[in-house]
Amino acid sequence: MFSMPNILIVDDEAGIRDSLAGVLTDEGYSASSAESGEACLERLRKGAFDVVLLDIWLPGIDGLETLERIRQLDNPPEVIMISGHGTIETAVRATKLGAYDFLEKPLSLDKTLILLKNAIESKKLERENVDLKKQLHGRSTIVGDSIPMKALRQQIGLMAPTNGRVLIYGESGSGKELVAHAIHAKPAQGSDLRRGQLCRDSRRSHRKRIVRTSQGIVFGSGHGQRRPSFRKPTKEPCFSMKLGT
Numbered sequence: 001m002f003s004m005p006n007i008l009i010v011d012d013e014a015g016i017r018d019s020l021a022g023v024l025t026d027e028g029y030s031a032s033s034a035e036s037g038e039a040c041l042e043r044l045r046k047g048a049f050d051v052v053l054l055d056i057w058l059p060g061i062d063g064l065e066t067l068e069r070i071r072q073l074d075n076p077p078e079v080i081m082i083s084g085h086g087t088i089e090t091a092v093r094a095t096k097l098g099a100y101d102f103l104e105k106p107l108s109l110d111k112t113l114i115l116l117k118n119a120i121e122s123k124k125l126e127r128e129n130v131d132l133k134k135q136l137h138g139r140s141t142i143v144g145d146s147i148p149m150k151a152l153r154q155q156i157g158l159m160a161p162t163n164g165r166v167l168i169y170g171e172s173g174s175g176k177e178l179v180a181h182a183i184h185a186k187p188a189q190g191s192d193l194r195r196g197q198l199c200r201d202s203r204r205s206h207r208k209r210i211v212r213t214s215q216g217i218v219f220g221s222g223h224g225q226r227r228p229s230f231r232k233p234t235k236e237p238c239f240s241m242k243l244g245t
Helices: 014-026 036-047 061-071 088-096 109-138 149-157 174-185
Strands: 006-010 030-034 051-055 078-083 102-106 166-171 197-203 209-214 239-243
Touching: 006 014, 006 036, 006 061, 014 030, 014 109, 036 051, 036 061, 051 109, 061 078, 061 088, 078 088, 078 109, 088 102, 088 197, 102 109, 149 239, 166 174
Parallel strands: 006 030, 006 051, 051 078, 078 102, 166 197, 166 239
Antiparallel strands: 197 209
């Protein structure tokens, strides 16, 4: 069932809130409003919104501080900042704090609608990415209570949080791909995405495969996946794992 995108308008001027809410409703959006940063945060805690149109100059906590607190929420919405006295410095600071974009008053209706559409699409892609990561986590689950399986999970737990290179080798079908997924499904230290090199060695082909990956990317060369390159590793791996007998 199709649901209308939820937009929260935050401005201390009632005329701007009402007129903008009317326009967005006519365009097929579900529009709500708040008159201050505190009221905005309260609305966000009670319900989910896709995009927040946030004025910088507000009574109480200003728009930039409100933006900073929004970004600390679980699953925060995209935020488009609005200002009648915007400067480049303010726009840069808002971007660093996580704002999606910046609008200047008086608002251009066409530009506002385009930015809203893009911000909603960005939020949609973010949610899809989260769902894909959850699916990947399910695919990378290693089950079994035998001593070798417990030792394998312990090895993965030791290696995954590091940025070291990992060599996984063993017979074809021994589970190298599953172990690779399990390693990359865990976050690396100091980074949201695991970056590194995965060396895979097969006794059958006697060639090492270097796959540059980030968390959530599926290995291989199937439809919609980037074909990895084949070349010898230039550095010795920090860790090595042998699978199979």
